[in-house]
Amino acid sequence: MSGSNFLVDTNFLIYLLNGRNTVTPYLNNNFFISEITEMEMLGVKGLTSEIYKIRAALIENCYLVTFNSDIKEIAIRIKQQTTIKLPDAIVAASAMYMSLPLVTADKSFSKIFGLDLQLIKV
Helix, strand or coil, rough: CCEEEEECHHHHHHHHCCCCHHEEEEEEEEEEEEEEHHHHHHCCCCCHHHHHHHHHHHCCCCCEECCCCHHHHHHHHHHHHHCHHHHHHHHHHHHHHHCCCCCCCHHHHHHHCCCCHHHECC
């Protein structure tokens, strides 16, 4: 592995695929994703097979953080302390479990105490 390690949210990957400049500073780093992000990227109704293949190829170049009992416990604590959606709690818990900064454009993650958050501009 070279560069720094980050756990990235779904919106980061979409911005990357769309060529958005806001993700450029992160391009020489290692991207980790939660299983939630993988499902959000691939589980879209009406996704063409071409777009599915592009997204799947991008995911293949990320390190996948698999859901486990530790992540579940962290997500439960997050849900007890904040009003954040469950998938977002799992993404944040995955970042916290791996001790990685979470890179996202979603400001709702800023509610989570103890999360190393790097917000990117939309």
